[in-house]
Amino acid sequence: MKIAPRDIDTFLRSPPPGLVLALFYGQDNGLISERAKSLCAALVPDINDPFAVTDISGDDIASDKAFLYDSAATIPAMGQRRLVRVTQANDQIAEAVKTVIENPPEQAVIVISAPDINTKSKLVKMLDSAKTGATIGCYPDQHRQIAQLARDIFSQHHIKTDNDAMTWITTHLGGDRLISRSEIEKLAIMAGENGHITLAMVTEALGDSASVAASQVISSAASGHISAMGQQFDRAMTEGIAPEAIIRAGIAYFQRLFRLSCMMDNGLNPADAVSQYKPPIFFNEKPAISSQLNQWTSQKVMAALDRLGQAEKQSRSGIHSDTAVAQALLAVCQMAQRRQRA
Structure with a gap:
């Protein structure tokens, strides 16, 4: 069953x-x-x-x-x-x-x-x-599940969390449950019993996590910045970040971009789509995402998701995962460069 x-x-x-x-x-x-x-x-x-x-x-x-x-x-x-x-x-x-x-x-x-x-x-x-x-x-946690995991852990220690800190947590964790739990528990230890978690505390504690590096690679790919994406990808590999983590971050990123693009198809402009999106988008990401929405239609986002999905399958079928992921990211960059929203 x-x-x-x-x-x-x-x-x-x-x-x-x-x-x-x-x-x-x-x-x-x-x-x-x-x-x-x-x-x-x-x-x-x-x-x-x-x-x-x-x-x-x-x-x-x-x-x-x-x-x-x-x-x-x-x-x-x-x-x-x-x-x-x-x-x-x-x-x-x-x-x-x-x-x-x-x-x-x-x-x-x-x-x-x-x-x-x-x-x-x-x-x-x-x-x-x-x-x-x-x-x-x-499957990798969605934002709502990460938020609930964080609330459960923080409530055990009577810890309060600022809204922007929780937004950062939900948008940067989720690729692997054990990693997410470990990072959230690290925050709980830092805050202590009856503590208070701020955005500054979160970015300081988790700012060097694999999820952040993966997000940077994907954001550059979605913007069509081939040089920046290549440098960030090489740095991620040097730091030991798994290519699979990057491709999963990419799929999650473009799934969000698809939902935002659909909101634009219904008449919203990029700024309104980003501001109305739930869960809220972290403020540091808003400018890049708003710009990307001018490059990607919902149909074109689906094409990128298909390419990322192919890379995920290839990495499981004998092709070196770093090669499969690098090729997919390059393809996404090229899509972003040549495809502008009408």
């Missing part, structure tokens, strides 16, 4: 009694890890108990199709539920999973993390239709 986004939190807190297999997949590795850990904590008293919990990898199963079933069928020493955690899985384990579905072991639950597959995967389709299985898609 496929778990709808609105039901995920409930599922993680109270998994159904007949659950045998749970698959976490998608583009956000941090969210996959966080949700899988939450489910495991709801299934067994101690996720570090070596007598009740077994950790295996997708490669282990691919090399021995019976390994998954044998691991799940092993009866724990104290008679409690057996938990099997599978990491780095892909469609190569589909046959082993099918065996478990057809003959589910007693008192065992298998939690699978598969960051490199999507809804077209054989594994996803198989577990979508399995009565004893569950699939949970894990």
Whole structure:
């Protein structure tokens, strides 16, 4: 069964009694890890108990199709539920999973993390239709989800946040849940109990984060500034920022640009579209985005999104990710230079 986004939190807190297999997949590795850990904590008293919990990898199963079933069928020493955690899985384990579905072991639950597959995967389709299985898609957080994560963390410490500081947080974090949580928790530590978070504090604490560097690369690409984009991309690579993080930032950036462009299609000028957009756009970004809206129509933004999506797929199919991303960014720059809004 496929778990709808609105039901995920409930599922993680109270998994159904007949659950045998749970698959976490998608583009956000941090969210996959966080949700899988939450489910495991709801299934067994101690996720570090070596007598009740077994950790295996997708490669282990691919090399021995019976390994998954044998691991799940092993009866724990104290008679409690057996938990099997599978990491780095892909469609190569589909046959082993099918065996478990057809003959589910007693008192065992298998939690699978598969960051490199999507809804077209054989594994996803198989577990979508399995009565004893569950699939949970894990994708980069949207602004609303990041804002809620920040509010939850800050409220635990009775911390107040200025509006412009929260706007900065929501527009610069979100590519990876664990990174976002880590950055927000860092702010909470800086503010302390009953503290107060300002914009200056946020930019000082998070200003050198990977998300900021990625945003700079994408903004330059959207403006058609090839030289600046190239320099910023090279700097990001030197600093160890993953090309995948840049391409995901690019997709999120152009998704926002698409919504803004649609607002212009309905009669708004760039300044009004930017000022009315929700969640609010960080003030330092407004001039660049307003200018970009004169270069990009909604249809042309869709073409850029298609090109960025191709780069994301290429980076997963054997092409070096830095090459795929660099080529896509160059293509976007060229689109921006030759395409002006009529």
